[in-house]
Amino acid sequence: MKNRLLAGVLRLFCCPLLCCLLAQHASAETWVWAWDRNEDLRWLPDKLGVAYFAVQMDARGGSLTLLPRRPVLRVPPARALLPVLHIEAFHAAHPPTMDAQTVTLWANKLADTINRLGASSVQIDFEARASQRQFYRDVLLALREKLPSGFKLSITALASWCGDPAWLAALPVDEIVPMYFRMGPAERDLWRQRLLNPEQLPKVCRGAAGLSIDELHALSEQSPKLPALSQDGRSIYLFAPKAWRPSMLADFVEIAPGSLIPSR
Numbered sequence: 022m023k024n025r026l027l028a029g030v031l032r033l034f035c036c037p038l039l040c041c042l043l044a045q046h047a048s049a050e051t052w053v054w055a056w057d058r059n060e061d062l063r064w065l066p067d068k069l070g071v072a073y074f075a076v077q078m079d080a081r082g083g084s085l086t087l088l089p090r091r092p093v094l095r096v097p098p099a100r101a102l103l104p105v106l107h108i109e110a111f112h113a114a115h116p117p118t119m120d121a122q123t124v125t126l127w128a129n130k131l132a133d134t135i136n137r138l139g140a141s142s143v144q145i146d147f148e149a150r151a152s153q154r155q156f157y158r159d160v161l162l163a164l165r166e167k168l169p170s171g172f173k174l175s176i177t178a179l180a181s182w183c184g185d186p187a188w189l190a191a192l193p194v195d196e197i198v199p200m201y202f203r204m205g206p207a208e209r210d211l212w213r214q215r216l217l218n219p220e221q222l223p224k225v226c227r228g229a230a231g232l233s234i235d236e237l238h239a240l241s242e243q244s245p246k247l248p249a250l251s252q253d254g255r256s257i258y259l260f261a262p263k264a265w266r267p268s269m270l271a272d273f274v275e276i277a278p279g280s281l282i283p284s285r
Contacts, residue, residue, distance in 0.1 A: 052103065052258045053265060059092045064267050070101035072144055072258060076134055077107045081115035083123050085130045103175070104140050106131060108147035119156040128163035135168070142173035158192055165193040177231060180204065180212040186223030198258055199226050202233035213240060219253060229256040234269050
């Protein structure tokens with residue numbers, strides 16, 4: 022399994038993605054996002070999964086160009102891994118075409134990338150604009166038809182998408198991860214309040230949450246409910262604006278003692 026998976030990754034990337042890839046099954050409750058930079062996570066506490074930037078897909082007109090990960094990623098052995106496929110489709114001079122032919126192109130490219138990764142789960146990161154939402158739904162529907170039974174499909178979501186639960190509920194995905202960071206003041210206060218009071222969220226947005234490590238102190242000062250985030254069944258994804266270091270999670274444990282960071 023290890024050799025087959027590593028060979029698949031190298032065939033796709035042809036780059037120094039140097040991971041101890043012993044476990045590809047995504048089965049963690051708390052994850053760190055390892056973004057598009059060198060990351061050495063061999064110190065990571067047990068039971069934390071790694072959702073890693075695997076490839077960027079640039080959409081221009083009717084094309085979709087793959088830019089595989091180049092920075093080095095090192096993770097502990099036997100660690101849950103979740104490849105993240107990041108889509109950029111905001112080139113002002115070359116807006117993406119949104120027709121049936123392009124839906125098929127995107128779905129085929131995504132499915133082919135997943136097959137090359139040898140993954141049983143992936144996360145798609147695409148901040149679709151309002152005008153792109155129907156197109157994105159069509160792509161996900163076409164992609165789902167190409168995936169094997171039991172495949173877990175996760176997507177990130179702007180927190181504001183939770184204001185349109187009917188659209189989210191119509192997406193053929195297994196997990197939606199609202200990102201509660203990098204928002205303007207008014208939007209930030211609204212969605213942080215709902216994050217900390219999940220009964221105020223539509224059901225489709227209650228299963229997971231994305232948080233940025235550099236905004237957690239402000240969030241913890243806002244409410245004592247922060248330590249309960251992972252105790253209500255939600256999966257937690259943690260983002261860092263720079264390369265991860267052990268001290269970042271040490272600070273996090275002080276904010277949410279014993280809750281989000283499983284003990285070794």
